Amino acid sequence: MSPTTAKSPDVSRRSERSRKAILQASMELVGEVGYPKLTIEAIAARAGVGKQTIYRWWPSKAAVLLDAFTEVVHDQDYESGLPDTGDIEDDLKTVLRATADEFSDAAFEAPYRALAVAAAADPELADQFVARLREPGLEVYVRRLRAGQEAGQIDPDLDLDLAVELLLSPFQQRWLNRSGPLSHEFTDRLVEMVLRALAPREGAR
Amino acid sequence: MSPTTAKSPDVSRRSERSRKAILQASMELVGEVGYPKLTIEAIAARAGVGKQTIYRWWPSKAAVLLDAFTEVVHDQDYESGLPDTGDIEDDLKTVLRATADEFSDAAFEAPYRALAVAAAADPELADQFVARLREPGLEVYVRRLRAGQEAGQIDPDLDLDLAVELLLSPFQQRWLNRSGPLSHEFTDRLVEMVLRALAPREGAR
Structure with missing residues (x-):
């Protein structure tokens, strides 16, 4: 699932920027506070987006984090x-x-x-x-x-x-x-x- | 450190019974509620002892649990x-x-x-x-x-x-x-x- 499907280039670029900021924020925060205390609200605040933006793309904090890690690891080894x-x-x-x-x-x-x-x-x-x-x-x-x-x-x-x-x-x-x-x-x-x-x-x- | 040092046989027997009840209670409870929510109070209640009895013998819930596991495993393999x-x-x-x-x-x-x-x-x-x-x-x-x-x-x-x-x-x-x-x-x-x-x-x- 990609948030950038069928959007204009500008909207796509903004969406992609938000998406990356959210994934980055989730990684940073879970390392700082641990998984039990991680909240969508805190991720949204750190990423500079509204929490509805996160809920539109992901059903849970687990889903955000798993995407964040998949992306980091994916970039490295999975394809090459x-x-x-x-x-x-x-x-x-x-x-x-x-x-x-x-x-x-x-x-x-x-x-x-x-x-x-x-x-x-x-x-x-x-x-x-x-x-x-x-x-x-x-x-x-x-x-x-x-x-x-x-x-x-x-x-x-x-x-x-x-x-x-x-x-x-x-x-x-x-x-x-x-x-x-x-x-x-x-x-x-x-x-x-x-x-x-x-x-x-x-x-x- | 043993709680039974230099006590009369009756006191020793009671102490040993309390000690075993405390270790057993700590194992049961940590499996039920997880480590973060485990409390000395709850262990004492489950074991039927006052919480001061636990504090007299152990400095922390971690110490109780480590003794409990050491005893279980010890009985099995460590010596034989x-x-x-x-x-x-x-x-x-x-x-x-x-x-x-x-x-x-x-x-x-x-x-x-x-x-x-x-x-x-x-x-x-x-x-x-x-x-x-x-x-x-x-x-x-x-x-x-x-x-x-x-x-x-x-x-x-x-x-x-x-x-x-x-x-x-x-x-x-x-x-x-x-x-x-x-x-x-x-x-x-x-x-x-x-x-x-x-x-x-x-x-x-």
């Missing part, structure tokens, strides 16, 4: 996919290092944590979180691993969905529990250990 | 350790199946989720959660993997802390995100895939 230089170890290390850097950025980390915490407490939000953000996020990894299978670097019989859980969950758990540093050292060792599980079995090639 | 039949795959599958069953029990799952969500939102609580519950929980797995190293079933050069993160994080993420079933099928496949990463390298034995 992961790098594929032919060296799967190198490519995965590059991507996980970049992800570690991203999670060290409070402007991204705080809102994402607020959303993850809210989703963990709220099954309905969790369903949307999984469908809109988590599943598409995992899918780009599955595609890269499938290319690795085709290149003979990954066991062709492997369950790639489970393989991606193996790769990403330790990162996500460390982040959510703050139980260890999200360093490049950590992500490199993680990629190396997981690739041992994914390698074709000796003698099976 | 994981099973060691000599077959590491079989032992890990047994343990993860039992853990999956435990997380399907609402009486355990709901309070644990409430605590995990609260810890994700609160760095101070997260520190205690990691130190009191997560680290000791991981340590029993590290000990079992170390025995596997000594038996020649696990690569002797492996970082066992990271290995345990690899084993447990996909389970924890699925649970927290409700992103897939915590079935025995899942935990079995997880154990099998992780053991591929942990096996001694061919030719290195």
Whole structure:
């Protein structure tokens, strides 16, 4: 759904500006006050729009936030996919290092944590979180691993969905529990250990 | 710190009964109302004690809850350790199946989720959660993997802390995100895939 359908260019431009301001405001605010205290009113005030503008385009604060995150992540990975230089170890290390850097950025980390915490407490939000953000996020990894299978670097019989859980969950758990540093050292060792599980079995090639 | 130090047997017995009632009440209530709305007053009412009794033994609701969970988990694994039949795959599958069953029990799952969500939102609580519950929980797995190293079933050069993160994080993420079933099928496949990463390298034995 786009708010700019069938409008004149000027109206479209204004709408697009408002839309981006609303998404930006929702990200900032949820990082500042947390999901339970986030309100449409506060988002509208921060974005400089009337709250009816928000209600016209989104049914709930959850919907606003999920659009905001989808847009941020979409811009990055979902369409272009992961790098594929032919060296799967190198490519995965590059991507996980970049992800570690991203999670060290409070402007991204705080809102994402607020959303993850809210989703963990709220099954309905969790369903949307999984469908809109988590599943598409995992899918780009599955595609890269499938290319690795085709290149003979990954066991062709492997369950790639489970393989991606193996790769990403330790990162996500460390982040959510703050139980260890999200360093490049950590992500490199993680990629190396997981690739041992994914390698074709000796003698099976 | 024990509330029963240097008391007569009768007083000790009453104290112990109150202590257990308080821990039980805190678990039930946090599962019902969530961590933010949990109060010492409500725990006292549910346990049938005065709230001063709670304040005498614990500084905060977080402290009560962490004791409650430590006791539940302690009773199970922390001292006895994981099973060691000599077959590491079989032992890990047994343990993860039992853990999956435990997380399907609402009486355990709901309070644990409430605590995990609260810890994700609160760095101070997260520190205690990691130190009191997560680290000791991981340590029993590290000990079992170390025995596997000594038996020649696990690569002797492996970082066992990271290995345990690899084993447990996909389970924890699925649970927290409700992103897939915590079935025995899942935990079995997880154990099998992780053991591929942990096996001694061919030719290195």
